[in-house]
Amino acid sequence: MRFVDEFRDADKAHALAARIAALCEPGRQYKLMEVCGGHTHTIYKHGLEDYLPECITLVHGPGCPVCVIPMGRVDDAIHLASQPDVVMTSFGDMMRVPGSNGAFFDANARGTTIKMVYSPLDSLKIAKANPDKRVVFMAIGFETTAPSTAMTVLRARAQGIKNFSVFCNHVTIIPAIKAILDSPDLRLDGFIGPGHVSTVIGCRPYEFIARSYGKPVVVAGFEPLDILQSIYMLMLQLHEGRSEVENQYSRVVPWNGNPVALKAIGETMELRPYFEWRGLGFISHSALKMRGAYADFDAELLFEVPGVRVADPKACQCGEVLKGVLKPWECKVFGTACTPETPIGTCMVSPEGACAAYYNYGRLSRQRVPEAISIEPSRP
Amino acid sequence: MTQQLASTPPPRPRRVLPTGEREQQVLDRIERARRRRPKLREERITMSHGAGGKATHTLIEAIFLDAFRNPLLEPLEDAARLPMNGAGEAGGAAAVALTTDSFVVSPLFFPGGNIGDLAVNGTVNDLAVAGATPLYLSAGFILEEGFPIADLTRIAESMRDAADAAGVAVVTGDTKVVERGKADGCYINTAGVGTVAAGVDLGVANARPGDKVLVSGPIGDHGVTIMLARGELDIEADVESDTAPLAELVAGLLGAVPGVRALRDATRGGVATILNEVAKAADVGVLIAENAIPVRDQVRGAAELLGIDPLYVACEGRLVAVVDGDQAAQALAALRAHPLGAQAAIIGEVTAEPVGLVTIKTAFGGTRIVDLLVGDPLPRIC
Amino acid sequence: MCLGIPGEVIEFLPEQPDLARVDVSGVRRVINVGLLTDEPPKPGEWVLIHVGFALSKIDEAEAAAALEFLEGIGQAYEDELAALRDSRIE
Numbered sequence: 092m093r094f095v096d097e098f099r100d101a102d103k104a105h106a107l108a109a110r111i112a113a114l115c116e117p118g119r120q121y122k123l124m125e126v127c128g129g130h131t132h133t134i135y136k137h138g139l140e141d142y143l144p145e146c147i148t149l150v151h152g153p154g155c156p157v158c159v160i161p162m163g164r165v166d167d168a169i170h171l172a173s174q175p176d177v178v179m180t181s182f183g184d185m186m187r188v189p190g191s192n193g194a195f196f197d198a199n200a201r202g203t204t205i206k207m208v209y210s211p212l213d214s215l216k217i218a219k220a221n222p223d224k225r226v227v228f229m230a231i232g233f234e235t236t237a238p239s240t241a242m243t244v245l246r247a248r249a250q251g252i253k254n255f256s257v258f259c260n261h262v263t264i265i266p267a268i269k270a271i272l273d274s275p276d277l278r279l280d281g282f283i284g285p286g287h288v289s290t291v292i293g294c295r296p297y298e299f300i301a302r303s304y305g306k307p308v309v310v311a312g313f314e315p316l317d318i319l320q321s322i323y324m325l326m327l328q329l330h331e332g333r334s335e336v337e338n339q340y341s342r343v344v345p346w347n348g349n350p351v352a353l354k355a356i357g358e359t360m361e362l363r364p365y366f367e368w369r370g371l372g373f374i375s376h377s378a379l380k381m382r383g384a385y386a387d388f389d390a391e392l393l394f395e396v397p398g399v400r401v402a403d404p405k406a407c408q409c410g411e412v413l414k415g416v417l418k419p420w421e422c423k424v425f426g427t428a429c430t431p432e433t434p435i436g437t438c439m440v441s442p443e444g445a446c447a448a449y450y451n452y453g454r455l456s457r458q459r460v461p462e463a464i465s466i467e468p469s470r471p
Numbered sequence: 472m473t474q475q476l477a478s479t480p481p482p483r484p485r486r487v488l489p490t491g492e493r494e495q496q497v498l499d500r501i502e503r504a505r506r507r508r509p510k511l512r513e514e515r516i517t518m519s520h521g522a523g524g525k526a527t528h529t530l531i532e533a534i535f536l537d538a539f540r541n542p543l544l545e546p547l548e549d550a551a552r553l554p555m556n557g558a559g560e561a562g563g564a565a566a567v568a569l570t571t572d573s574f575v576v577s578p579l580f581f582p583g584g585n586i587g588d589l590a591v592n593g594t595v596n597d598l599a600v601a602g603a604t605p606l607y608l609s610a611g612f613i614l615e616e617g618f619p620i621a622d623l624t625r626i627a628e629s630m631r632d633a634a635d636a637a638g639v640a641v642v643t644g645d646t647k648v649v650e651r652g653k654a655d656g657c658y659i660n661t662a663g664v665g666t667v668a669a670g671v672d673l674g675v676a677n678a679r680p681g682d683k684v685l686v687s688g689p690i691g692d693h694g695v696t697i698m699l700a701r702g703e704l705d706i707e708a709d710v711e712s713d714t715a716p717l718a719e720l721v722a723g724l725l726g727a728v729p730g731v732r733a734l735r736d737a738t739r740g741g742v743a744t745i746l747n748e749v750a751k752a753a754d755v756g757v758l759i760a761e762n763a764i765p766v767r768d769q770v771r772g773a774a775e776l777l778g779i780d781p782l783y784v785a786c787e788g789r790l791v792a793v794v795d796g797d798q799a800a801q802a803l804a805a806l807r808a809h810p811l812g813a814q815a816a817i818i819g820e821v822t823a824e825p826v827g828l829v830t831i832k833t834a835f836g837g838t839r840i841v842d843l844l845v846g847d848p849l850p851r852i853c
Numbered sequence: 854m855c856l857g858i859p860g861e862v863i864e865f866l867p868e869q870p871d872l873a874r875v876d877v878s879g880v881r882r883v884i885n886v887g888l889l890t891d892e893p894p895k896p897g898e899w900v901l902i903h904v905g906f907a908l909s910k911i912d913e914a915e916a917a918a919a920l921e922f923l924e925g926i927g928q929a930y931e932d933e934l935a936a937l938r939d940s941r942i943e
Binding site for chain 2: 092095099100101104105135136137138139140141142183187196197199200201208209213315316418420421425426427430431432433442450451452453454455456458460
Binding site: 707771 | 856860878880882
């Protein structure tokens with residue numbers, strides 16, 4: 092597959108591993124955070140850590156939009172789906188996220204109709220085919236996905252579709268990164284920046300990380316070589332004492348993002364004053380809702396949504412995992428009470444959750460490649 | 472200063488282990504937890520229970536195994552091997568094999584076949600991989616009020632053709648009709664009987680370190696075909712179901728290679744599910760190589776597009792074989808000698824460690840686990 | 854949710870300028886290219902596909918440059934390995 096296979100080449104990986112190892116200062120530990128859940132997934136899926144020396148630890152960040160949805164919002168969604176004649180549409184990732192009374196799958200067993208869709212546009216097809224039903228799309232995702240929801244709403248308006256609305260749970264990435272940077276528990280050396288969010292927002296929004304916090308950022312692609320190369324670029328910056336924003340994913344990410352996408356978001360949505368993030372608490376101006384002009388597509392206005400705040404189960408340490416303070420296996424209930432079949436928290440149930448990735452893929456003693464083991468940084 | 476400290480009894484120190492050891496302790500704790508019998512927590516059936524993964528296994532163990540417990544059921548292989556009167560006598564079979572499968576695929580008709588083909592081939596194959604010669608099938612139909620007779624005729628004719636090709640006869644059956652809105656057109660259950668020759672003892676528990684793992688051809692064709700045929704995803708591709716009767720292929724393999732430990736047909740849950748069953752039943756590890764697994768480009772493309780892994784996607788005419796490592800080359804040749812095994816490949820091996828885990832060396836060179844899924848991204852595949 | 858896959862644009866749908874058929878390894882799907890109106894893709898060009906929309910065009914020059922860099926690293930690595938091997942012979 093073009094633009095995929097070339098970036099999974101094992102030989103080049105060995106070469107990069109040697110370069111990365113050579114850049115490690117003897118005795119120094121490095122902590123690099125990959126913000127995006129998709130990166131966490133790739134890292135574990137391809138066994139990328141086998142190519143890293145022991146002195147580099149990858150810290151998993153909060154960039155998993157499913158993981159940060161509080162239980163109360165899941166309950167709200169199920170409540171919406173339980174209304175008469177409602178067909179809810181949702182991405183597959185949400186189907187098993189537990190609310191107080193089970194997940195979407197369980198709700199379907201009790202009689203709701205929550206259908207898995209691949210694209211928000213599929214909701215419009217369903218709405219047109221079922222004029223007597225009210226279709227509600229469970230919109231989740233960072234800025235990567237918000238433009239698609241926005242375009243769907245614009246299309247619905249243009250086509251005069253009256254039985255479609257959006258339950259909007261889009262969140263924005265910068266406040267999450269800022270929460271990490273301001274967290275006293277973490278001492279990070281650099282960031283592997285989110286790749287697909289950046290196709291929309293560009294690379295400029297990360298400049299404050301390099302300038303004000305002095306941490307290098309490399310916007311990375313999603314193939315394993317992309318991430319490995321980004322780690323190499325971060326280590327090079329650290330070695331050379333630089334802190335800049337660099338774009339490793341330049342084949343896809345334009346420095347200035349996608350103005351058309353940003354315009355679509357701006358036209359249909361606006362920032363909420365605050366929003367609750369699972370594990371991170373309330374963050375101001377960190378989430379989107381439908382604008383007043385598009386009130387007839389806002390499920391929260393068309394229906395009564397209970398909006399009850401539900402505290403996470405006491406045993407759940409998702410918050411600390413999301414912030415990168417705890418590694419998945421360091422959570423007290425990881426793998427015993429909290430497993431993919433019996434998830435307590437979102438990190439275990441989302442395909443991009445750090446716990447799910449570690450449990451499903453990474454639960455192994457590491458078998459590092461030789462280049463990553465022999466670190467004698469003799470060459471600069 | 473240090474002298475003083477040394478003279479007072481120090482407080483009981485907490486053992487601070489290096490990270491590697493701490494992580495290993497957690498991994499060991501998890502392994503112990505996984506070995507405990509899983510509990511069924513739900514009150515109602517969900518779609519996950521039908522996926523062939525963890526939820527299905529838990530359901531089977533908690534409800535069915537518990538209710539029907541008997542030694543013939545325990546191995547939970549694809550077919551049960553039943554001792555018969557007269558077994559072991561000259562010319563007689565050592566045992567009879569019995570299996571059953573229900574078919575709820577949606578849509579009923581798809582590129583490469585229809586529910587009728589699956590109903591015959593699926594049951595024939597469950598017998599074949601038990602090492603049995605498939606002989607007779609029963610066919611039970613549950614039909615929805617309003618279902619077109621023309622469609623039923625097509626299905627029945629496909630079943631006849633498939634049965635002829637597989638050398639079996641449909642000898643008994645049943646028909647029920649339910650009200651409009653139930654049974655989604657047509658559900659079919661088939662049960663099959665066959666005979667097992669003396670000395671044939673196939674089972675995933677037989678696997679041992681040093682054995683090699685083979686597949687008979689490219690994986691994931693059927694599941695992807697069904698998914699695309701549903702028409703909900705607006706994806707077009709040139710794939711068709713791989714549904715096929717495997718009895719001949721199996722006979723060729725068993726004839727050429729005495730050291731076959733186990734055979735399974737890779738249906739719901741895909742190759743990954745079978746490998747996990749091997750690892751768990753035989754208390755071994757299984758290590759496969761991503762580069763060695765045959766997958767059609769289009770299946771790969773569709774899987775990438777939807778974010779699913781072909782290893783978990785159902786096939787309906789592929790088998791997974793675990794054979795004595797020394798005979799792997801002959802096994803491969805035997806499979807490739809038959810048209811249905813033309814693209815057979817050795818994809819991995821059975822190892823002593825890590826016990827109960829399936830691992831894969833990715834194309835990228837790193838290693839990761841291939842676990843059972845809980846649910847299934849592709850419901851109602853077969 | 855970050856799932857984005859590269860696909861090649863085959864053709865636009867006749868009455869719907871916003872919709873294009875793309876090919877991913879022989880699999881074809883119709884996607885919405887409305888987010889690329891500033892620089893609409895032409896058949897033969899590649900786009901990044903996410904939940905039914907094209908988010909960005911793939912810049913082939915940048916892709917080639919990225920691969921060249923990786924090749925270079927790979928080659929330098931090979932050279933070093935070779936040098937290491939040769940030096941052992943002495």
